[in-house]
Amino acid sequence: MSEPFEPKIIAFVCTYCTYAGADLAGTSRLKYAPNVRIIRLPCTGRISPMFILKALQKGADGVLVSGCHPGDCHFTHGNYHARRRWTVFRALLEFTGIPLDRVKFSWISAAEGAKFAEFMNSVTEDIRKLGPFDQYKELIKETEAPATL
């Protein structure tokens, strides 16, 4: 039998809340799935939908986006802007057939180390169950193949 599928997951997090939450998870010695690669950004307002597409382009099976709870943004309202953007972007992903099970959003504060670990674990588990994002990977494979005609 081949090895069980280990998904590649990219997490875009804001540095003030969720990244600090990840730190807390670490210092609290909470274990979470090693499938998640964290990319730290100044604010969720800085997380362009382009990042999510780039992660998928590079072969991610799932993408997480996480930042401060509403009202807690270091820049006062970056996450409110992000929230609107995600609402629209999710609808777009859904309409073009990119499963929303693979692109998840959350608010995790600096104090929520446990929530962070739990969220990473549950998402990893969910995506492991979904399996690799074959449809997108097929597109990636096409870009590496020689011309057919």
Place this chain on the structure above:
Amino acid sequence: MTENIQGAHQNIYKPAIMKIVDRHDEAPGVRTLKLEFQNPADHEHFKQTFRTGMFGLYGVYGEGESTFCVASPETRKDYIECTFRQSGRVTSALASADIGDLVTYRGPYGNRFPIENFYGKNLIFVSGGIALPPTRSVIWSCLDQREKFGKITIVYGARTVADLVYKHELEEWEKRDDVDLVLTVDPGGESPDWKHRIGFVPTVLELAAPSPDNCIAVICGPPIMIKFTLISLKKLGFEEANVYTTLENRMKCGVGKCGRCNVGSIYVCKEGPVFTAAEVSRMPAADL
């Protein structure tokens, strides 16, 4: 190591692999790389074909290719030198490459300065800013066989003292008594210890007043400098057929296919980049 995925086939777009053996900063944002061929066959091809004035496409895999002249002379073919200003994606990648890193080179392409036609003649080189590299290739090609040429004058200017490239070579040329070097910087660009001229290249050229008799002029610089230098040379009595320049257009293929270097009916990559002023004057000015 090279192999084909599907059978034998000639890919004219495949570059040679080069190793950076030396690099230095010429001016803020301007860097020179010295490259050596990794594959003897590529090197042999270069030795056979390279003549001064030709250009190449320098690249970094993952970023792309960019066109500049070969700044080293045809009398020194063991290596290639290129000088570029860091501004786009490829030049940034080239600028961050270190000694020992591998980059790519495709070429040499284009036509050349017919320097054997310059034998026995006086030469005046006029260039500005970052455009000294193509001129430098010709200058060294001539200096390396100095006895074949008459008087050699070099007029070179930049916006500021810092922007002058090849400073060590400028010093060397200045010391030589068989070269007349006229350096200038734009007004305001001088340093407190600047001993040379202050003024724009065309003006300084007119003051230097080289005689057009038995003289060939090679000019290279930004479009605006070329425009006014051509006027000055005309004033000095130079004939358009005796004035050479090189056009640097955006290119992708270098071999007359991709279509972007067209100026009028000219494919700069194949019929250029070296043109006489007479040829340039026949091109549509608005397309330059």
Place this chain on the structure above:
Amino acid sequence: MTIQEQYKTRVRELLSSGTVKMVIGYKAGTTADRRRPLFIRTPEEADQLLLDSACIANLSGYLIAEGLLSDEKRVGIFLKPDGIRTINILAAEAQLNIEQIIVLGFDITGQEVTALQGETAGDFSALIESIKEGAPEALKNPLIDQLEQLNPKERFAYWQAEFSRCIKCYACRQACPMCYCRRCIVDCNQPQWVNTSSHTLGNFEWNIVRAFHLSGRCVGCGNCDRACPVNIPLRLINARMAQEVLGSFDHLAGMSDTQEPVLASFKKDDSETFIL
């Protein structure tokens, strides 16, 4: 007098009185059903003007052509309600000064062309209000509903097939009055966010990015859809996104020249059911 003749007279007046320096309208095209944009600079040129039910292109993109409005002179333009909404958005996004635009409004229902009363974009606010009221109904599209019935895999396959045809000619971008960026995101190469190659992946990315950048801004004029030489149904995505911003944020693009862009504003109580 037909509407076309009324408007011809009006255009001549506007030009001869010096109210506007140019009027952008329509003239006959290569075939009977085609119309071409027409730039009228003298009263005589107004003779070529045509106004009928084939004049469906949204011409407002020409208003932001480089230098056209920089002399602060006024320009007249033939606009349907979607075009009027477009210039509202362009004004709200600081791309033009709405005072400089004289609107020659008209609407098409079936084969019928009707004149819209008003001169500046603000004069049509009642009309646009009524458009908003009707929007939930107007944005409905049986094809969108059909697609939404499918599972994500099937939807993905549908768009994969559609986008695989894309040749990246960027006619959709160029035809869109909202795509005015000096440097489009696909032309930014440090880093190269969107693959410029037109393999299906690159096409997919481009079309998603394009649709996202138009979300909450698209007025549904259909310029992109008509421009597409390989007939990708771009209107479906755009309409679906318009439904989303209307449903989630009660926003219809182009209500007025002071309307805040939907993705550049927020409410603290915006819904966030999907955020864990």
Place this chain on the structure above:
Amino acid sequence: MTRILLSDKLDNCVARWRKAGLTVIGPVKKETFSSYAVVEKAAEFDLGLVLPDRSIKGLFFPQTEPMLEYTIKKQAIDTKDFAPPSDKRIIFGARPCDASGLAIDDPLFGWDYKDEYWFQRRNETVIVSIACTRADDFCMCTSLKLAPDSTKGSDVLLRPLQNNKGWLVQELTDRGREAFSQIADLLQEGSEPAAPTVVVAEKFNLDACVAWLQNPANFDSSFWKEISMRCIGCASCTFLCPTCHCFDFQDEGDTYSGIRRKNWDSCSFALFTMHTSGHNPRATQSARWRQRIMHKFNYFPGKFSVNSCSGCGRCSRQCPVDMGITETLQAISTLKP
């Protein structure tokens, strides 16, 4: 007596060619869009189209094609070549204008440096054109001194029979003869007359246009600005054109491994000629449209003795703002040279 291919034998021909290892390609219409596509059965062909929406060019010069694969290792770079596919192909039902387009570009891809990506495909492809009995408002081959039954670029030319039951076969090249020798027994001798080819009215006087374009004084004419005022600067005309051949290289991947691709590019994009310094020789849309027209009817023929236009009319047919070569040349032919 000439040889005739009957329509009802076409499916057998397709099967025979496929059996012989040829990829069979022809005009196919799918819902709202038509192109030259691979078929398995003759029934998939749509031979009634005036022209497929997409030109034949993409089968020889794909919109995107991998050329090199690089892997960067410590102190070494592995470069692998992607050679063009070597499959033998037959394109059945090409239009003569599309076939001519290929012949027009041959010298460009072959001068001095030979582009194997083009020629490999050219050498392995048999082109069977069908003379046109229908045209639309945009067809203009006759204005380009070509015709609905031009043989240029084709290996075999078929002329529809008047009774609409098949085609007269005119073999033009050895490649064509070889492909048709494989179906020789499916052909028959006959004397049915061919249907007359469609009459395509001449839309402009090419010689007058060329004379105007060649006059250097007209380069700066205000005509260019006027005619291109409504051009929106997309590339649909150049990408659909059977002869436009400009391209770009793009590296996809990272600094460890990736692929260099050859992609279509267009002179109508502002970035096409933009220098790194910010200087752009063709900074305005009118300069870019002028370049396109000049290149097709002045520069290209100056180099390769052939106009870079085969008169298919796709540029005008698909233009979002109803511009195109026809309109421009019609306007030019009324100007004083």
